[in-house]
Amino acid sequence: MADHANGMFPLALREVGFSAAGLSIVRKLHLTLDAERRTVMLGPNGAGKSVTLRLMHGLLKATAGEITWGGQRIHPAAQAMVFQRPVLLRRSARANIEYALDLAGVAQAERTARAAAALDRVGLGHVAQRPARVLSGGEQQRVALARAWALAPRILFLDEPTTSLDPAASREVERIIAEIAAGGTKIVMITHHLGQARRLADDIVFMHDGCITEHTPADQFFRQPQSPEGDAFLKGELP
């Protein structure tokens, strides 16, 4: 598994397109992501960011082009995704994580300890036995992060993980994402929050109208975007 995971990168999209019901959602996507950087995807609503993220994670199948991992057409298991709204099962916070570990093939004896450790890392050790669905929105998102973290993914996809949260909860989530990244996990995150992008991003993938218009190091993007669309977006001229 570990050997396999080491060979996962780069993650490359070549000529990738996706259409549904005759409608082209994204097209001609070219993108290469390596293991080290924290990538943030920006762009106006409807640009195709979520679809692109799902194509990379494998929730959607590309209708054109190809996606390769480490040069191969495989779909590695060492990845996880956190959604805008956390979907937790009607069971305790810890059992939610144990469930994910079970699906990942982790032996029963190991699950409890790993789940408890993951909850401790997101600061929720004290609610491990509480039903997940009665926790606050911020706590639920942290359980979702702990669940993803417990899987020890090589790459973590996040689709606007703080959009439904208040500022305090958002900062806590940001802190956890940074910590996960510090542990060596590749981050690919969509956000609408420019301040968050500045704090977390090493590089920016900017999308507009189903296309990637630029893939630029973060400091450069915020100083001088390479595409007119990126420039307009930063000036607040795009919706």
Added chain:
Amino acid sequence: MNRIRRNLFGLAAALLVGLPGAHAEDRFITVASTTSTEQSGLFTHLLPIYVQKTGVQIRVVALGTGQALDTARRGDADVVFVHDKNAEEKFIGEGYGVERKEVMYNDFVLIGPKDDPAKAAGKDILDGLRKVELAKAPFVSRGDKSGTHAAELRYWKAAAVDLERAKGPWYKETGSGMGPALNTASSMNAYILADRGTWLNFKNRGDLKVLVEGDTRLFNQYGVILVNPAKHPHVKKELGQQFIDWLVSDEGQKAIAEYKIGGEQLFFPNAKKP
């Protein structure tokens, strides 16, 4: 999850064990009989006596005579106990029954409104029916191919009333058992032909009463038949025969005669001496 699974299996086991008939209990026979014998309460009186004597349980399925015979034709009963001689002889002629034994009779009565608008009251059933038809007074028919229905049709014919022509809104076929038909007659204040046993045991009489009785043509013979094991090998021949033998024995005949409602005897044993 294991806990849930354990609970489910425990529940299933408990439910299944708790069901009578789920475990082998072969000391019973199934008797297809008529609603009149059941609803008159005869079996409630008779069966405990038999069970106490033999330990054999009698499971009675109460249907119309036609349906009871059909049930037996399909092999779903060991014994039939019904009251339509023609239909019973046909049943035996087809090879489904072994032998018909006469057990008892009761009688039919013509029931109608107390004020008797058709003036049908009297000693002559044919005359009574003619008057009902003449007055087009509401009449409720079983219309279900039961023994009582068959008898009713025989009386109309004997009274020279051509039902096919005379039928109208006054003649109502309910297609139901004796009790439901009596309920209908009671609510419509209609005339109806009923067996005396069901009538005596019937509580929701409203304004109805007996208008014609005692005519010998109203006698209603019950017969009992063992279903032919040659047709249906699973028929419990010995247990079935044992029940039939008891019904026609002095002891069984006496038990039948002893069943009374309000001091009135409902069934009159008339088995032939062997």
Added chain:
Amino acid sequence: MSTLSEGFSTAFGLMAGFDARLLGIVGLSLRVSLTAVFFGSLIGLPLGASVAVGRFAGRAPVTVLLNAFIGLPAVVVGLLVYLLLSRAGPLGEFGLLFTPAAMVVAQTVLITPLIAAFTRQIVADAWREYREQLKSLGASAGRAAFTLLVDTRFSLVTVVLAAFGRAIAEVGAVMIVGGNIDGVTRVMTTTIALETSKGDLPLALALGIILVGIVIIVNAAAHATRQLAQRRYG
């Protein structure tokens, strides 16, 4: 009016006296219907969940059939099961006709589509919410179906109870396949039918009141459990 009040006083008299025959009839009703609900759930819950989650050809017609069969007339089910279990029928050799087992079979056939159809609806709604997350975690369709069943358990309790209500209140099927044999297959509904036949309307009504009472008590208990569980598990 007098029949109504007589019915109520008879009902209370019977219940207060713990009438042995009444208890036997009520007990058999409960055992038969609970067993049918058990088997109906054993088939209907996984069936409904698989139709909701699965992607297979014929899914649409199966859904339509399940929904249509919710309203399956009890007498039709009774007749079909009668023909199956009759000695002259394909399953005749087991001699199940006119036994409680036959009534269980009939009621199971009656309520399985109901359980499956409503389960499908509930699980399909949940599946819309959970699908991406469960796929992301790598759950197979079968595993996802099972997870959704567990997660919608409080809603499914209502479905199972509706099925129980239909089973225990049904008369057409059990009358035909059970035969209403005193002490063997006589349940509450067939007793009510019989007592109505005998014109003993107060007694029939009393049994009806007891039947409705049982259904209300069972539903109230389940409703309370559901409320409590929902507050606890969200």
